Amino acid sequence: MKAAFIDRDGTILSNEDHLRREDDYSPTFNVFKGIRMLKNLGFLPVIITNQSGVARGYYGEDFVELIKNKMGRDLACEGVDTFAHYYCPHHPTVGLFPYKMQCTCRKPEAGMVYKAAKEFDINLQESIVIGDSTTDYGLAKNAEINFYLVATGTGKKFVREIEEEKNPLYCGYFDNLFTVAESIAASKK
Numbered sequence: 109m110k111a112a113f114i115d116r117d118g119t120i121l122s123n124e125d126h127l128r129r130e131d132d133y134s135p136t137f138n139v140f141k142g143i144r145m146l147k148n149l150g151f152l153p154v155i156i157t158n159q160s161g162v163a164r165g166y167y168g169e170d171f172v173e174l175i176k177n178k179m180g181r182d183l184a185c186e187g188v189d190t191f192a193h194y195y196c197p198h199h200p201t202v203g204l205f206p207y208k209m210q211c212t213c214r215k216p217e218a219g220m221v222y223k224a225a226k227e228f229d230i231n232l233q234e235s236i237v238i239g240d241s242t243t244d245y246g247l248a249k250n251a252e253i254n255f256y257l258v259a260t261g262t263g264k265k266f267v268r269e270i271e272e273e274k275n276p277l278y279c280g281y282f283d284n285l286f287t288v289a290e291s292i293a294a295s296k297k
């Protein structure tokens with residue numbers, strides 16, 4: 109099994125910073141269609157998201173679950189019934205017990221990727237990471253997975269810095285997740 113590890117904020121959803129209200133749920137262009145294309149290419153969609161808003165007291169874990177279920181309904185509308193979802197509610201220096209802690213799941217640490225890999229028997233070499241920040245890029249490097257940067261969210265701010273590294277894991281800069289999927293689909297034809 110190969111996986112597409114997909115960031116949430118700025119990649120699936122348009123918000124660059126913490127999503128605090130359900131009303132601000134705003135998917136990026138054609139994102140669920142893009143995830144369906146990735147699924148059809150054999151990638152298990154695995155959403156991997158830092159949610160330190162929980163540690164900071166902005167919202168509870170129930171709100172993270174609510175947004176997960178919302179994405180799940182949108183994915184189901186596109187025919188994607190199977191996806192995985194992992195989040196890190198922690199912060200190393202801010203917040204309250206039990207969330208204020210140095211954990212191994214907060215990206216760029218690869219704890220969530222390794223957990224998913226174990227649970228779904230994922231081959232990381234065939235997998236990809238899609239994200240809008242150096243945090244996602246760092247995750248990709250830590251787990252040695254190919255990385256696709258999107259221009260949605262904070263992508264524009266980080267593209268130069270990431271491209272200057274000339275890391276072979278970096279696969280390019282795309283308008284959004286949908287165009288990442290189109291590009292991968294085209295390369296398989």
Ligand SMILES: [Mg+2]
Pocket residue numbers: 115116117118119239240241261
């Ligand atoms: Mg992001």
Ligand SMILES: [Zn+2]
Pocket residue numbers: 196197198211212213214
């Ligand atoms: Zn964590």
